[in-house]
Amino acid sequence: MFADWPLLSLVVWIPIIGGIAVLLSGDKGDAEGVRRLALVFSLVTFVLSLGLYTGFDVNQVEMQFVERFEWIESFKIYYHFGVDGISMPLIILTTFTTVLVILAGWEVIKDRPAQYMAAFLIMEGLMNGVFAALDAMFFYVFWEAMLIPMFIIIGVWGGPRRVYATIKFFIYTFFGSVFMLVAMIYMFYQMDSFAILDMHNMKLDMTEQTLIFIAFLMAFAVKVPMWPVHTWLPDAHVEAPTGGSVILAAIMLKIGGYGFLRFSLPITPDASSSLDWLIILMSLVAVVYIGFVALVQTDMKKLVAYSSIAHMGFVTLGLFVIFRIWDNPANADSTGAVMAVEGAMIQMISHGFISGALFLMIGVLYDRMHSREIKDYGGVVNTMPVFAAFAVFFAMSNAGLPGTSGFVGEFMVIIASFKANFWFAFLAATTLILGAAYTLWMVKRVFYGEVTNNNVKALEDINSRELFIMSTLAIAVLALGLWPAPVVDVMHTSVNNLLQHVAVSKL
């Protein structure tokens, strides 16, 4: 299916052009037309992105769907796209989620719908650009540009404390990324190229690697976000409109994890290896400490935001536990690293579905009740039985129930971590208890019990549009949980290649 088309350019530019078109057509004030237009653009992009999967050669080590042109000659910056098994699934996740986000904002967004839809479409293109770019400067442009639509989404359609949240979000993430920019420029001066793949192969001594590693860490750790630079996320989520939260949780956080895979590990393997304790420590703190913090949240969105941080802890743990797996003398055959990384990646995709679903669910409630406080609810199942069934399903997925996608990544990372150290697996596995505790306790207080007040009594169950969104996500969660092979198979070659590269010292 359209394998010889410049698919990556299309999935980047179609939504951006679409966003501009939506923006322009919005002046006529025809909200319905605007939505439809936005939906068409997002659907076209989604269908095109599926071509990346069907046309993907799972055995090819090199980048695929490569496009490369000179962009800024004097700085040797190239318009350079390409995907491997690591980035391709994330692009599809992006295009898939955007369709649902457009649908989720359908009649909910009454204030400036054109701008709203446009912001999400442009956002989609930029995020796809981040995943597809193979030129560091090109990547950086997308990376920073992405902040603008999100800044607008939170700042315009956000809640009462949106100004604080947007500024915090922007400065936090921007603060992280400037260090990355410095690292990239340094490498450019060393080797006269911005190509990421060249950076993978360039020689760097330990000092250089350590500094570059820390610079990248600043950027990616904020994005993931890792403890202790996570505090922007709960605020941003709470203030963001539903769609913003979904994109934030489902895609933007993944860009941090992707950054570790694309930059930190292959460019600075020795520094990654020597500083892995730091990442592992931060990840395990995220799982345990944030798990407890999530337990006591009274705002549903904050609770899910903290849950996201805990779940992303599995991603960073999986990515950096590999050195310990290789070095553990008790791990006789030294396997496990591939599983750790693939587990981390599955966890990213799964978290995209599940956190997206959870934020959409909170949105469904918020649209009706205009409250996110757990105490304002109680007994919702009595008035919204269908919705409650979905809630229990996604809650269980969030708690990592086998058969749902939430289980796959956690299971792989826990098993792989055990090969590194008993205590890594031990602390990571506490999520089985903590994750279930904070998620199901929320479900109990919001959904179960007698109807607690008249607002809950007046609730109407989900409409067919909401039902469609929920069902689509539920199917995705189940499909990945019952048969992850089609997604994991795509990753094998790239992950193997990456790890072979990481295993070789640059010193």
Add this chain to the structure above:
Amino acid sequence: MENIYLAIPLASLFGAIIAGFFGRQIGRIGAHTVTIAGVGVSFILSLVALNHIVFDGGAVYNESVYTWMVSDGLKFEVGFLIDHLTVMMMAVVTGVSLMVHVYTIGYMHDDPGYQRFFSYISLFTFSMLMLVMSNNFMQLFFGWEAVGLVSYLLIGFWYKKETAIYANLKAFLVNRVGDFGFILGIAAVVMYAGSLDYIEVFQKAEQIAGLSIVIIPGTEWSLMTVICILLFIGAMGKSAQVPLHVWLPDSMEGPTPISALIHAATMVTAGIFMVARMSPLYEWSETALSFVLVIGAITAFFMGLIGIVQNDIKRVVAYSTLSQLGYMTVALGVSAYSAAVFHLMTHAFFKALLFLAAGSVIIAMHHEQDIRKMGGLKKYMPITYWTSLIGSLALIGFPGFSGFFSKDAIIEAVHYSQIPGSGFAYLMVVLGVFVTAFYSFRMFFLVFHGKERMDEHTKEHLHETPWVVTVPLIALAIPSVVIGWLTVEYMLFGTYFADSIVVKNIHNVLGQISFTTEFGFIEHAFHGLAVYLALAGLIAAWYIYLVNPKIADLLQQKLAVVYRLLDKKYWVDEVYFAVFGNGSRKLGNSFWRIGDVGVIDGFIVNGSAKLVGWLSGVMRHIQTGILYHYAFAMILGLMGLLLFVYVK
């Protein structure tokens, strides 16, 4: 056979899906028809499988159904291992489940969640089948968690009831604590055996047994002990062993049919089944077996004691379940795996029977569950009465009933065992016999004999329950009597489990039992202590609760401390709530308030913002906007520069 094996779980799943998603369209009759048909197919095909493996001598089936995924050379598969142990479990699970399905028609007759209920119990049957039929650890974990999920849904089935939604959350979380150990055990298996497949792992058992693992630096642990204990922690959750037993009594908040199905006959036996399945591993660690033995012994005796002071008819049966699960665990600990599984089977029938009978009483009593408000029901409910009597006699191990054979085998096995802790365990299981008889017949006499203590309104409406309730009672009463006679010799002393359970010669306690036939058992019983203890318990209950009820009150006063200890269930719930419930909330709050809000946001993030604000406030004063200030500054700067150049 392959298609038949595949159809067994799928038939139940099909019923669950139809009743779950199309409940409104197919209506009540449609829902129970489709689920009963589904489980019925599962049951019949399970019998076909049983016949194939056991009577036709069919080959053990061990194949994968599909590959879930492959990562890092490790295959994650969904597949079946069908041997003697599996087919027995399949037949028991589907058989009891089918009875419960039929019974539910009567019990849930007026419930608005009728279709949902049928969907859940069919889904449960599917999950349990996936668990027992698995040929690998991943699918085992899948089934393991899936039964936990359904249990959560069913305990909280009446979602408006505050106690029910508290109990289901508690059950899920306590089970998760067990699963926490279980998943670490699986991770250890993967690391050292390099496979999730049972047979491949078992082949490496000897090799693993020679290894050790360093968990706390400086101390070496036997690897097999660590693996077995971690896996057993999972079993402690599912099979409700002390100290993870707290969820099971509370699970009685769910409708009675699921108490019979899940919390007596099947889900709680998952842990027992798992350890029996893993016998090739457990045999290599005497430490782990001792651990299992002691935990089981404590559960068997001390949970039985609590049963004596309970007044809720379902809770009495629930504590009896805990105690009987303890007996099974004890059997596992002394390597009498087949005795454990044998008791699992007999217990499944008579315990399901007792629960359903209790449910029958509850229906007749208009959902009154307090046995102090019952009495004299014998004449109103003859079928329930006689079947309850059969169930109770089987439970206390009255010679000839199914429970007698299995319990006696366990006691004898412990008697012959040499592993550390077996002396203590022997004492516990023997004393437990008296306790069992006492609480069982205390309840029996209080419910069916003596004064009629219910109110007039209830009394007027008392009558036997409809056929959908009584037929399952009768159908379960039959195996409660005869299953022991039919199978004891073959299962315990014959070659029944030869293909599935491994026992080392030095642990082979069952091999030391000299009487192996049904009559041998009965004859031997009269030379041993257990039967007399059971009779003593029965007679004591009869005397205290029927003949001379004042004694009960007197004892309660005289032994107030003991009574309170038992009534409060050793305060375990209160301690857990304080330590784990409130403790983790306090911890979470302090992490959040101090860590996130205080230090990170308050000090670092907003602090640096404030610092910038303060600095710019200071700097602002320099920019006065007055021209001569600037000119002055320029002159100063120029002079400084000149001076610098000059000096240099």
